[in-house]
Amino acid sequence: MRSRWPPCRVRHHRRCAYTARRDRPGRRTGACVARGYDPHEIEPRWQKAWDAADLHRADEEGDRPRFYALHMFPYPSGDLHMGHAEAFSLGDAVARYAWARGFEVLNPIGWDSFGLPAENAAIRRRAHPAEWTYANVETQAATMRRMGFAFDWSRRLHTSDPAYYKWTQWLFLQLYHAGWAYRGDASVNWCPNDRTVLANEQVIDGRCERCDAVVTKRTLTQWFLRITAFAERLLDDMAQLEAYWPDRVLNLQRNWIGRSEGARIVFRIEEADEAIVAFTTRPDTLFGATFFVLAPEHPRARALAERGGATADFDEYLDQVRRRTEMERLATEGRKDGVFLGVHARNPVTGERMPVYAADYVLMEYGTGAIMSVPAHDQRDLDFARAHGLEVRVVVQPPDTELDAASMTEAADGEGVLVNSGPYDELPWRAAKRKITADLAERGDGEPAVTYRLRDWLVSRQRFWGAPIPVVHCEDCGLVPVPEADLPVTLPERVDLHAESVSPLAADPDWVRVACPSCGQESRRDTDTMDTFVDSSWYYLRYCSPDRDDVPFDREAVRRWLPVDQYTGGIEHAILHLLYSRFVTKALHDLGHLDFVEPFTRLKSQGMVLMGGAAMSKSRGNLVEPRAILDEYGADTLRLTMLFAGPIEDDIDWADVSPAGTFRWLSRLSRLVDEHTGSGGTVEAGDAAAGADLRRATHRTIAAVTADFEQFKYNTAIAKLMALANAISDALRGGVRGPAVQEALDAVQVILAPMAPHVAEELWHRLGHSDFVLRAPWPTADPALLVDERRRIPVQVDGRVRDAMTLPVGASQAQAEEMARELANVARHLRGRRVARVVWVPDRLLNFVVADD
RNA sequence: GCCGGGAUGGAGGAACAGGCAGACUCGGCGGACUCAAAAUCCGCUGCCCGCGAGGGCGUGGGGGUUCGAAUCCCCCUCCCGGCACCA
Secondary structure (H helix, E strand, O other): OOOOOOOOOOOOOOOOHHHHHHHOOOOOOOOOOOOOOOHHHHHHHHHHHHHHHOOOOOOOOOOOOEEEEEEOOOOOOOOOOHHHHHHHHHHHHHHHHHHHOOOEEEOOOEEOOOOHHHHHHHHHHOOOHHHHHHHHHHHHHHHHHHHOOOOOHHHOEEOOOHHHHHHHHHHHHHHHHOOOEEEEEEEEEEEOOOOEEEOHHHEEOOEEOOOOOEOEEEEEEEEEEOHHHHHHHHHHHHHHOOOOOOHHHHHHHHHHHOEEEEEEEEEEEOOOOOEEEEEEOOHHHHHHOOEEEEOOOOOOHHHHHHHOOOHHHHHHHHHHHHHOOHHHHHHOOOOOOOEEEEEEEEOOOOOOEEEEEEOOOOOOOOOOOEEEEOHHHOHHHHHHHHHHOOOOOOOEEOOOOOOOOOOOOOOOOOOOEEOOOHHHOOOEHHHHHHHHHHHHHHHOOEEEEEEEOOOOEEOEEOOOOOOEOOEEEEOOOEEEEOOHHHOOOOOOOOOOOOOOOOOOOOOOHHHHEEEOOOOOOEEEEOOOEEOHHHHOOOHHHHOOOOOOOOOOOOHHHHHHHOOEOEEEEEHHHOOHHHHHHHHHHHHHHHOOOOOOOOOEOOEEEEOOEEEOOEEOOOOOOOOOOHHHHHHHHOHHHHHHHHHHOOOOOOOEEHHHOOHHHHHHHHHHHHHHHHHHHOOOOOOOOOOHHHHHHHHHHHHHHHHHHHHHHHOOOHHHHHHHHHHHHHHHHHHHHOOOOOHHHHHHHHHHHHHHOOOOHHHHHHHHHHOOOOOOHHHOOOOOOOHHHHOOOEEEEEEEEOOEEEEEEEEEOOOOHHHHHHHHHOOHHHHHHHOOOEEEEEEEEOOOEEEEEEEOO
16 A cells, blocks of 8 residues: 655665554654664664774784773573673673773673573474574674674684583693592482582572472582682682672672681580581580580481481481472471480580480581580570470570570570570670680680581583583593593584483493593593583683683783673672682682682673563563664664663663663764754854853763763763753754864764764764774863853752852852842841851852841 | 662652752653644643742651751661571
8 A cells, every 4th residue: 555645755774663654554653763863774884894894803912901891601592682782782881981991902702502401492302402502692693793792703602612611621620630629429409300410509499590390409429619618718809809899799609608607516425435526606605505416417327326226216217308308398497307316415514415316407518517506595406495395504694685494485696695604604705605615625625617608519410511521430440530632522413312311421322431541441431511600610711812722721811811800790690600700710820820819800790671570571471672672773772771771780671761762862963963064164153152161061071971981870971971962952053063062072972982882983974083983082071171160059048048149160258148148039038037157168059047036 | 587789750760078859861741843643843840839929848757967968877667689497
């Protein structure tokens, strides 16, 4: 059907909403009818030009200062989502700003391309995981190019490439040789659905982080990395991150590491010639310990039960406990169960015999797996004592309440003064802690100790799509690491992912069979692959020299670029990825491979992108995809909308923002430039004072916006650019022409370029420049233009603003008062009242304080 | 329970370091242009009283410090994030 409207005359893309509207009249129109602003023409054109000039390649030579801008690399699960769009918009703004500030910038990109989703997709599609993975990588790469991100594509990497995971395996062997990778039995988290073990960090509320299945415990022999050996340094080195990382992230890591100070105390078992060590943070309550509890999995528990004649009870309890899921275990909180082992531990200070129990409220993984129980001062112990009829004895008297041991239901776990504690009576609890610990140490019955909540990092995965653990199991030689020369241990090209009983690699006998590197006899490869967080724990090093096949990273290049100057990424990686990377960096440092101990000097985390208050998802029907926005408005609008929405660390609700509004502004800016360049000549035809006002506005904006960029406050930076654009518009309307306008528009483009690079580039060229805007130096504010000649001073009477006056800067109080008293409204409020005092804040405010008498 | 962060117009948010609360944007209302619509441009837009000049109230609630508090102090409510049978 032929439209009765004339066709849009403006040269623009067919997706322009004007056209779309004619085709589909019911459709709510976007703003895309702007004369002169056609992102669908501008954006590809400049992307091509940048590529042709190799503009974003990081130069290894040259003597400009270097800046490593890194954004967390994506996992290729389909196309980029809105979260990626925001995150990379931030990362790209950081990188482009660094360029403008004169740095040589490294802004690389790659993919975290190993992982379980590829395997699940492969099972559904009966294809190799690589197929799905690399197809998604290409999709994401294409969208990134449309977004116009200034990546150095020549350094692109994928963790699933053998050329990369060869060095992930090298890293594993480095840790192994240093004794920081070990195989151990442990009660581990097992996801029955994904049929693999999980790291502690991947279990959320007793469920699998990935698939939400209820996690159970299994005792298996697995590979661990000894991150706990670095716990103290992971805490201590936060000192150097404090000013540069979000407090929130450091706080999360501190919580996660969970350092607690206390003592290890030795308790001798009455009926056996042995001693069990317990960890406590409250050695001051030792006189109140009335029983003793072991974790059911404690290595000595069964032997003690045997000695106490409680074997049957113990076995039954252990069996019951083992069948519990984590969730069931937690559900027993408050109604403690456990079993008496028939033996007694001697309290080293009171000499009393304390019954020994096994109960699963004591965890084998924490402390020593054994505790002294002080029911009066620990809620869990009190619950247990009440359930089992055990004695409660108050030994720390809190300052404000009277405790009754017989009836108390809430343990007093706070401060107080010692009672019922022999020689320690009347000591404040903190002093008693130190004293009792010291006395025990002197007698050999204990020592000060620190325990961490952090566990060693479980890295074995019984999955296919990951880096194989480069170890051979030989009957004679035991564990034999694969020699470095034989790396990488590559994945088999064909794989059956449907094997139910064993992991995919174990199901491939040809792959498993290998000659022992040590003795040559037929042996078996380790069939586990590594947690993908191992892959991502060192990728920032690989970007320095991604093509080297003889070393994981070129030491000189690492020296040139690292540590990362500015790392950006999602808060969801506050613990896992960031903690692992910090650990690996420290380990490689200690092994002499790096000369720094923290990989990321500065960190900024962006918030999430929501839609209607909820996470976007296809099933929820609130999914907005970057491509849709790109199609309608282009990359600059999408990027700028994200950055304008609010502080970058806050969540964005897409329902609250307006890409149409952003698009309108870019169109307006574009028209402003055209209006200026078409206004003819560079003659200052306008009012000289108005021109000077515009120049002051320009320089004030430069100064303020620069401060904003330094603090990642892009939302306010954009607001200030908008305000300057309004000022330019007013100036043009007021007849101002020429250099003042040119200067203002130039500044806007250079400042806008990190956030909306295509339109800034286009307008920069329309303004008469021939080189790329990326090569233009960041504008500097002229201090002389930051000072006002006159200022508007509010006048208050008794703290309430009654009027305002304009005074020259530096005016005296006398001048100000004189002028203020003549203001009609001020005079009115002062009439008949006595001025008791005048507050004069030079160049800011005048306040008459009146006395009513 | 412990640790951390919040609460400002209809919405997102702004306010250096205690000094005109609400920048900038979205939305809304009115006007110009148009046969009409879109787009564009101009103006208004915290609430209440008032024709107006102007006045009162106002940054989750209550108290305090101060000439002056969104901002500092104390108490409280609610929201978000993390940790949590961790001895």
